[in-house]
Amino acid sequence: MPGYWRSAVQKILALSESPQRVALGVALGLALDFLPVPVISIPLAYLLARILRFSPAAAVVTVVFFKWAVPLFFTLDYMVGRLLLGAGAASGQPVWQGMPNTGHLHPQYWLNWLGHLGRPFILGAVLNASLVFILSYALTYRFLKCRQRSKPRKKLRLSPHRPNPVNHKARL
Template sequence: MSIKGRLKKYYTRVMDIPDAPVKVARGAAIGLAIDFMPVPIIGIPIAYVIARVVGGNGLAAALTATFFKWTVPFLYMLNIATGSLVMGIEEYDHAMPVMKSATLTPADWINYLSQFGYPFMVGAVINSILAWLLLYYGVRKLMMTRQKRKGIIAK
C-alpha cells in the first residue's frame, strides 16, 4: 500500500472513532508526542495509558503512536537538531571527522554519543509540546467540521 493510501486509512480510522472530538484529538496528540520521546518499544502502551489518565481517547493515542513509528529516526534527529540549536551547541561542524576516525575506541564512541543526551531531551520536550499542540487543534477542528457536516453535532 502506498504512503497516500496508508495516510487515508489512518485518517479514516481516527476520524471514525465514536467519541467526543476533544477526547480523540487529545489522544491522537499524545500518541504523536510520545513518539518524540526515547521509549522505543513501550511507546504505544504508554501513549494509551497517558491518554486514558488525562481523559483522552486511548485508541486514538495507540493508533497515532503506531502509525508514526516509521518517522522515529527523523523525529530523533529533529530532537537533536532542536536541542542543539536551543542550547547553542554546534556539534555538526566537527561530527564528520570524528565519525570517520578509525582510531577511536568503543569508550570514545560512547563518550561522543553521550554528548547528545541533553540536547536530545531538550529537543524532545520542545518538539513533543509543539507536535501535541499542532495535532490537537488540527484533529479537533477536523473532527468538529466532519461531525457538523454529518449532522452528529449541532451547527
C-alpha cells in the same frame, strides 16, 4: 503509503468519542513519538490516554502510524536541542554534521548514542513533543469539529403507529 495513511485516518474518524477526546489522543500519540521511549511508546500511549481520559484508540493508532518517522523526529530533536544550546553555531559547522554515525541497529549502540547526546537531545525532545502536542491537538480538533458540523444530522421523527410519549391525562 497512501493506503496506510487512509487506513489510519479512517480508524480515527470512525471513533465514536468526542472530538476533544480524539484530538487529545492523537496529540498524545504524536508527542510520544518525539520522546525517547521507542519500545514502550505504544503501551505508554494507551495507559496515559486511559489515565488522562483521552481516546486510547486514537493515541495508539497515531503512535503506531508514525513509527516510520521516529528516526526523523529524533534527528529533529537533536538538531533543535543543539540549536538552542548553541552547539554547532560556535564551531561554524552545520548541526547535522555533529551527529554520530547511526548505522548500527544494536540496542546497546542506541543507549550509548542517547548517553552521548544527553542534553541537546532531551531538550529538543521535550520542546518538540510539547509543541507538536499543542499544534496537533488544535489542528485535529478543528478538523473534527468542522467535519462534525458538515455531516447532516438525522432528524428524530415519531412514527405514526406509536403514540406520543407525553401523557396528556397527567397534565389535567
